[in-house]
Amino acid sequence: MGQLIAAPVRRQRFGPQNLVLGLAILLLLFLVAYPMLWLVLGALGVPAELTLSNFDRAFTRTQNYTALANTLYLGLGTGLLSMVFGVPLAWAVARSDMPGRQVIHLLVALSYITPPYLTALAYIILLGPDAGLINRLLRAVFGFSSGPLNIFSMNGVIFVIGIHVFAFTYFLTHSALKSIDKSLEESAQVLGAKRWQTTLRINLPLVAPAITGGVLLSVIDSLALFGPQAIIGMPAQIVFLPTRIYATISSYPPRWGEASALSLVLVAMTIIGLGLQRFFLERRSYVTIGGKGVRSQTIRLGGWRWALLAFCTLVVAMSAVAPIGVLTLTAFSKDWIAPPSLSNFTLAHFGSALFSDQVAARGIYNSFRLAAGAAFVAMAVGAAIAYLDLRTTLRGRVFLDYLAMLPLGLPGTVMAVGVLLAFIRLPIGIYGTIWILLIAYSARFIPLATRSVSATLRQIDASLEEAGRITGASWLQSMRRILVPMARPGLLVAFLLVFIPAFSELSATILLYTGGTETIAIAIYRLNDLGQIEVVCALAVFTIAVVLVLSALVHVLSRDRTAPSEGVG
Amino acid sequence: MTIDRRRMLLAGSAAFALTATAGRGLAQGAAPADPAKIDLGRAKAEGRVVLYTSLDTQIVDTIIAPFRERYGIEVTYFRAGSSEVTGKVLAEADAGRPQADMVDASDLSSLLLMKERGMLRPFESAARALLPPSQRDPDATWIVDRLTQGVLHYNVAEFGSAPPQHWADLGRAGMAGRVSFWSASGGDGAPRIFTLAQHLGWDVVKSIAKTKPLRTVSPQTMAQIIERRERGIGLLQNDNIAWRSKLQGKGTDFVFPTEGVPSELGACGLLKTSTRPHAAALFHEWWMGAEGQALLSKGGKYSPRTDVPPPENSVPITKMKLLEQDYAVYKRDRAKILDQMADVFGGEWGN
Numbered sequence A: 001m002g003q004l005i006a007a008p009v010r011r012q013r014f015g016p017q018n019l020v021l022g023l024a025i026l027l028l029l030f031l032v033a034y035p036m037l038w039l040v041l042g043a044l045g046v047p048a049e050l051t052l053s054n055f056d057r058a059f060t061r062t063q064n065y066t067a068l069a070n071t072l073y074l075g076l077g078t079g080l081l082s083m084v085f086g087v088p089l090a091w092a093v094a095r096s097d098m099p100g101r102q103v104i105h106l107l108v109a110l111s112y113i114t115p116p117y118l119t120a121l122a123y124i125i126l127l128g129p130d131a132g133l134i135n136r137l138l139r140a141v142f143g144f145s146s147g148p149l150n151i152f153s154m155n156g157v158i159f160v161i162g163i164h165v166f167a168f169t170y171f172l173t174h175s176a177l178k179s180i181d182k183s184l185e186e187s188a189q190v191l192g193a194k195r196w197q198t199t200l201r202i203n204l205p206l207v208a209p210a211i212t213g214g215v216l217l218s219v220i221d222s223l224a225l226f227g228p229q230a231i232i233g234m235p236a237q238i239v240f241l242p243t244r245i246y247a248t249i250s251s252y253p254p255r256w257g258e259a260s261a262l263s264l265v266l267v268a269m270t271i272i273g274l275g276l277q278r279f280f281l282e283r284r285s286y287v288t289i290g291g292k293g294v295r296s297q298t299i300r301l302g303g304w305r306w307a308l309l310a311f312c313t314l315v316v317a318m319s320a321v322a323p324i325g326v327l328t329l330t331a332f333s334k335d336w337i338a339p340p341s342l343s344n345f346t347l348a349h350f351g352s353a354l355f356s357d358q359v360a361a362r363g364i365y366n367s368f369r370l371a372a373g374a375a376f377v378a379m380a381v382g383a384a385i386a387y388l389d390l391r392t393t394l395r396g397r398v399f400l401d402y403l404a405m406l407p408l409g410l411p412g413t414v415m416a417v418g419v420l421l422a423f424i425r426l427p428i429g430i431y432g433t434i435w436i437l438l439i440a441y442s443a444r445f446i447p448l449a450t451r452s453v454s455a456t457l458r459q460i461d462a463s464l465e466e467a468g469r470i471t472g473a474s475w476l477q478s479m480r481r482i483l484v485p486m487a488r489p490g491l492l493v494a495f496l497l498v499f500i501p502a503f504s505e506l507s508a509t510i511l512l513y514t515g516g517t518e519t520i521a522i523a524i525y526r527l528n529d530l531g532q533i534e535v536v537c538a539l540a541v542f543t544i545a546v547v548l549v550l551s552a553l554v555h556v557l558s559r560d561r562t563a564p565s566e567g568v569g
Numbered sequence B: 001m002t003i004d005r006r007r008m009l010l011a012g013s014a015a016f017a018l019t020a021t022a023g024r025g026l027a028q029g030a031a032p033a034d035p036a037k038i039d040l041g042r043a044k045a046e047g048r049v050v051l052y053t054s055l056d057t058q059i060v061d062t063i064i065a066p067f068r069e070r071y072g073i074e075v076t077y078f079r080a081g082s083s084e085v086t087g088k089v090l091a092e093a094d095a096g097r098p099q100a101d102m103v104d105a106s107d108l109s110s111l112l113l114m115k116e117r118g119m120l121r122p123f124e125s126a127a128r129a130l131l132p133p134s135q136r137d138p139d140a141t142w143i144v145d146r147l148t149q150g151v152l153h154y155n156v157a158e159f160g161s162a163p164p165q166h167w168a169d170l171g172r173a174g175m176a177g178r179v180s181f182w183s184a185s186g187g188d189g190a191p192r193i194f195t196l197a198q199h200l201g202w203d204v205v206k207s208i209a210k211t212k213p214l215r216t217v218s219p220q221t222m223a224q225i226i227e228r229r230e231r232g233i234g235l236l237q238n239d240n241i242a243w244r245s246k247l248q249g250k251g252t253d254f255v256f257p258t259e260g261v262p263s264e265l266g267a268c269g270l271l272k273t274s275t276r277p278h279a280a281a282l283f284h285e286w287w288m289g290a291e292g293q294a295l296l297s298k299g300g301k302y303s304p305r306t307d308v309p310p311p312e313n314s315v316p317i318t319k320m321k322l323l324e325q326d327y328a329v330y331k332r333d334r335a336k337i338l339d340q341m342a343d344v345f346g347g348e349w350g351n
Helices: A016-043 A053-060 A062-095 A101-113 A116-127 A133-142 A154-178 A182-190 A195-224 A226-231 A241-250 A256-286 A304-331 A348-356 A358-391 A397-409 A412-423 A434-458 A462-470 A475-503 A520-529 A533-568 B003-029 B040-046 B057-071 B082-094 B108-116 B126-130 B167-171 B190-200 B202-209 B219-227 B239-247 B277-288 B290-298 B327-345
Strands: B048-053 B074-079 B102-105 B143-155 B179-182 B214-216 B233-238 B252-255 B261-271 B322-324
Touching: A016 A256, A016 A358, A016 A397, A016 A412, A016 A434, A016 A475, A053 A062, A053 A256, A062 A101, A062 A154, A062 A195, A062 A241, A062 A256, A062 A304, A101 A154, A101 A304, A101 A533, A116 A133, A116 A154, A116 A226, A116 A304, A116 A520, A116 A533, A154 A195, A154 A226, A154 A304, A182 A195, A195 A241, A195 A256, A195 A412, A226 A241, A226 A520, A241 A256, A241 A412, A241 B082, A256 A397, A256 A412, A304 A533, A348 A358, A348 A533, A358 A397, A358 A434, A358 A462, A358 A475, A358 A520, A358 A533, A358 B057, A397 A434, A412 A434, A434 A475, A462 A475, A475 A533, A520 A533, A520 B219, B040 B057, B040 B277, B048 B082, B048 B277, B057 B074, B057 B277, B057 B290, B074 B082, B082 B102, B082 B108, B102 B108, B102 B277, B108 B261, B108 B327, B126 B277, B143 B190, B143 B219, B143 B239, B143 B277, B143 B290, B167 B190, B167 B202, B167 B233, B179 B219, B190 B202, B190 B233, B190 B261, B190 B322, B190 B327, B202 B327, B214 B219, B219 B233, B219 B239, B219 B252, B233 B239, B239 B252, B261 B277, B277 B290
Parallel strands: B048 B074, B048 B102, B179 B214, B179 B233, B261 B322
Antiparallel strands: B102 B261, B143 B233, B143 B252, B143 B261
């Protein structure tokens, strides 16, 4: 602790700075390292015994390796879909003269922020093999005798998850394409290269690491998405690792050891994926992509721009417009099976969802306070870790940074198993209370806060704090009067970046909640089990509205935060 | 830290542990063994009951509301499928973190398992006198609180006036892609399928599985599937869900096949670890009492009490041929049965 602060002022061993930062380190170890340790111990059968039988069971039972194979297949499928959808859209928006580029960009963002379990529910209404609205339409138009599309299939799961995760490939590729200096393309054209040759030989190699990184991120995220895997996978009789882990614990007697061993398999898969993703993205460093002020060349497509617009419209219609549209229609319909009309319009389901239904009303309240609490804790810990990393020479700060990033690759189900095993036996009575959810949420979303605060701190020159210290301000005073006021917009963005996913979190909550601590995602999941689809859709619309408003706020704040530096640059 | 401070901390911790243990011991020692011993004042002072249940929340809410109003005691519940409820009670007990005061599950085997593990507290409910001996534990640790029959639930537009009348009809070639069945990932639907197989043979079940029935996670979602005509007919639907769907004019109806319908006994019991024994016992008596059971019946469930009429416009239970489940066998062989379900139907059964 003695070497925490690198400021040129004499340090106190137990001064407030070391106390605050030390507390943050302890909190990080408590929130992240301790549950992960228990995941390993649980897989080894601790505390009852010390055995490898859980691993044996995890790898030899048909149910488990089928789940593993399905999960890998799902990852490959969503990765492919992510590339097929993400790359053309990114190219169209970043480089072409296609009309409506801004709208397409916003709709991709909308499909990303929509919780994927809601998209899954929407697609059951849209693509149910016999009663799905799109299938009915296709049969009416083309005269098919049945189907023709079946959401209750492996392809259905891949599709629903794919239209959510393709945003990763889109955003990374879009950013890379925007950064290509047009002089490179101009040089190629001067040397006689045709447009398609420039695209294939100049642009593609330059953005290939971004595409690969985005695809891998899509794969990693899709492995962990419990909601659509459960909502569509169960009727399709397809088992994935997260749903298998859930089933081993939710059946009786619960098999904690087997769930822990399966969780470690999932952890290994995500660590490999993240390692590969990091490897590919780091390759950008030797690629000639310019920094600020780079102007990219807009490619004129002539008549082809309409064909490209049709493709992009189809993708965002599938990923955002259709699912949100059908959820909204159902939420406002007296009878969701009947066609929409004024006589079929009602607001009653919102009344039930927001006020009457005990679980739903409690879920909304709990989600707000949990998301706010987790955002505050994650922001505080993330700020401390980012500060240690960027402003101190503490030995081991890189390890702390890695530890803070670890949950990024951990599926919520896995995190929940670790948290349950770790905290159910502690003498402090947090099991069965909202606190255990707060711990899981804070741990899960610390990486988002850490990265966000880190980006903010990088923009604030450390010499400002040092100047304050030299002129006699204490560490706390320099924090309170210099750093925090300057970093305030960035801290608020970090807060919101955690609040948004925490508000609709399902994967971890499903294993940790109990009577009284239901969240909005649990209310949606459980009410759907109880067949109350209209109330479910009203809750879904409410959730999307909250997430949308907060995302717009993040967008505005981020723009305000970056505006001055852009001006200077 | 000085020795005195350490001693003080140790003494404080020991005192805390003793108080907590004694508190729990006292609570258990003073737990009422029958309704006459319920202390209303203590029940109100305890203030809250935690119920773990697999019953539909619409019925649970209806039963809880007047209890809360009458006694001012809050009832918080955790609602999930029967397997998940049982899994949670067992996991919490294993970890020494019991939360529930009372448990209710639609699968009696769950309660038998809890009794075997010594988790249930005997309580001589006043309702016991109104139930046949097979529906109450001789040791008074559990009591049947509802009967659910598995019926054929069908879409009227699809089958008109000639719906399938027998279980075996669902396995016919023309039924491919038209059947639905339900079971949550923990295997909640398995007991009644097992009962059907025990009485009519596994061949009937296997022939139905060959039609590639669409699986749903609950009876309620299966009703939705049938109402929308995603599938035309549901296997072993809860009679109360089929009854409600018909009553609400959702274009469905249901059949009690003449060869018999599996009857599932739901049961409830009080947990030994409850720290609110008087409030829990009071709620147990409300739940099993004439008023509570009448509300249950109003929600479409059959009450085991002889003095509570069946749901409105429904067939009296005495007029049905019931296929009874051997709960002891199911409890003993559950793991094997779930393996068999996975072999026959595929998918996740929590095995």
